[in-house]
Amino acid sequence: MMKMRYLPGKIFSCVLTLWLVSLLTFLVFQVLPGNPAQIMLGAEATPEQVAALEKTLGLDKPLSLRYVHWIGGVFRGDLGVSLRYAQPVRRLMVNSLKVTLPVAGMALIFIVLMGIPLGLVMGKYHWQKRKFIFSSLTQIGTAIPSFWLGILMMLTFAKLFSFFTPGAFIPWEEDWLGALASLIPPALAVALPKVAVLSRFVGTAYLEEKKRRLYSHGVR
Structure with missing residues (x-):
C-alpha cells in the first residue's frame, strides 16, 4: 500500500521526462543548419519549389504549431517522412x-x-x-x-x-x-x-x- 502512494508521482515524472525529451529533440532539430525542403529536393531545386514543399510539410508555420502538429502525429502513429530516404519513418x-x-x-x-x-x-x-x-x-x-x-x-x-x-x-x-x-x-x-x-x-x-x-x- 505504501508503494502505491508513490505510483502517481512516478507516472507524472515519467510523463514529464518524456515530454521534455520530445521538446528538446524537436528544438535541436530546428536549430540545426540546413533546410529540410532543400535537402529533399536537392541543390537544383528552384526557390518556388522549395517554398511549395515547405508549405506542404508545414515548415512555414510558427514553431509552436509545428511542435503541436509533430507531437500529435506521434500519438497517431505518424512519425513523418525521412529526409534521407523520402519514405514514411513508420514504414522504414x-x-x-x-x-x-x-x-x-x-x-x-x-x-x-x-x-x-x-x-x-x-x-x-x-x-x-x-x-x-x-x-x-x-x-x-x-x-x-x-x-x-x-x-x-x-x-x-x-x-x-x-x-x-x-x-x-x-x-x-x-x-x-x-x-x-x-x-x-x-x-x-x-x-x-x-x-x-x-x-x-x-x-x-x-x-x-x-x-x-x-x-x-x-x-x-
Missing part, C-alpha cells in the same frame, strides 16, 4: 524490424546458452587458474565496444567462411537459412558483452549459494 521502422527482432532474439539465445554455463564454470573453479582465464576473457568482453566488435566479427566470419558477406543481409523470402546465417555476426557482437556480464552475475550467485549451503551445513 517496420522494415527494419525484420532484421532487428531476429538479431535481438538470436543474441538473447547466445547470451543464455553461453553466459549461464560460463558463469557456472567460473564459480566452480573459483580458486583455480581456469578462473583467472575465464575472468580475464569476460573482462575483455565487457570492455570491448559493441560497434568495434561487430566490425571485427564481420571481418572474421568473412575470412573464415566464404558464404558470409560483411554487412550484407539476405532477404528472408529469398533464402531463410542464408538470412539466418547472415545474422550470426551481428548477433554475436550484441551478445558477447552481455555474456561477460551475465557470466559474472551467475558466477557470483553460484559462490554465494555454495557458501550459504556450507555455512548452513556447518551450523547443523
Whole structure:
C-alpha cells in the first residue's frame, strides 16, 4: 500500500521526462543548419519549389504549431517522412524490424546458452587458474565496444567462411537459412558483452549459494 502512494508521482515524472525529451529533440532539430525542403529536393531545386514543399510539410508555420502538429502525429502513429530516404519513418521502422527482432532474439539465445554455463564454470573453479582465464576473457568482453566488435566479427566470419558477406543481409523470402546465417555476426557482437556480464552475475550467485549451503551445513 505504501508503494502505491508513490505510483502517481512516478507516472507524472515519467510523463514529464518524456515530454521534455520530445521538446528538446524537436528544438535541436530546428536549430540545426540546413533546410529540410532543400535537402529533399536537392541543390537544383528552384526557390518556388522549395517554398511549395515547405508549405506542404508545414515548415512555414510558427514553431509552436509545428511542435503541436509533430507531437500529435506521434500519438497517431505518424512519425513523418525521412529526409534521407523520402519514405514514411513508420514504414522504414517496420522494415527494419525484420532484421532487428531476429538479431535481438538470436543474441538473447547466445547470451543464455553461453553466459549461464560460463558463469557456472567460473564459480566452480573459483580458486583455480581456469578462473583467472575465464575472468580475464569476460573482462575483455565487457570492455570491448559493441560497434568495434561487430566490425571485427564481420571481418572474421568473412575470412573464415566464404558464404558470409560483411554487412550484407539476405532477404528472408529469398533464402531463410542464408538470412539466418547472415545474422550470426551481428548477433554475436550484441551478445558477447552481455555474456561477460551475465557470466559474472551467475558466477557470483553460484559462490554465494555454495557458501550459504556450507555455512548452513556447518551450523547443523
